Amino acid sequence: MKKRRIAAMLMAGVMMTTALFGCSNANNGGESAASTEDYPNGPVTVICPWGVGGGADVITRKISEVAKNYFDQPIIVENHTGASGTIGMSDALDAEADGYTMVVTNGPLFSLTPKFIDVNYDLDDFTMLRGIRTVSLMILTNPNKSGIQTFEDLIEYGKTNKIKYSTSSGPGGDQYVVASAMFETLGIEAEPVVMSSEAESINAVVSGQVDCGLGTPPAYYSHQEEGNITAVATFYPEAVETPYGTVESIKNWDVDVEFMGVDCLAVRSEVPQEIIDKLNAMLDEVYADEEFLSYMEEMGYPLWDADGAEVTQFIEDQMTSMDAYVDMIES
Structure with a gap:
């Protein structure tokens, strides 16, 4: 009789445990569904892998500012800098896949950086939300310092001189790779002078420290207005219109090297589609907002309103072209 009572007690305990476990699972499932349905119910962080004041940083902060009109929670931009942008990417990968962390990224962080730096992420780890801008x-x-007024002048100078050029990225960076591929194609010997920022790279051109340098609009416009900078060619696949005239693509000189920089927003690939849809709906509103559009136009940042699939395809295509450029300069 005593054994039967013990067995009955054990059975009751098992049944209670099973019931509690099942109830717990049901509650967890309910909370998960509710959190997706109620999203956002707290601040959303955007990790920017580069420093304060750069193009990607200031545009993201403007998105955050304008989004207050269309999003129920604040969007907070954090700068996680270092290791050519890979620290920020690693931090984004380590964040919960709940839609409360976005990351600003670009093509070279997937197409180029992993060829030179060990990284713990790849393209499949992220879902691209939206393009931000093209560069x-x-x-x-x-x-005034070099006497080089045109791209033809630069080519002629390089026939008898070793060219020194400034860049804000060293080996493994987009500027370094495409410039090296260009000079290799032209048969010109060139030496990079690596600076810590784009501003320093541009200042090196202004001061005459280098023969030429690399930069992006509108970072150099104030110097061009003062007559200390001229854009003689672009790596963009087509001519670029600027306030100071048309800048022709280096393809016009039969240099088959092109580069279009892009910035974009992404989340962890495991983020639920319902949350991705809500983030994209917010970006729809921001990108149609007159204040945001006026800001982009005033700053000279071409808005790249590409959807996630377009962004992913662009990066995959850039992976292929960067492979060819790296092989060219390493051969």
């Missing part, structure tokens, strides 16, 4: 990389000279 045209320019070849800049200061004719």
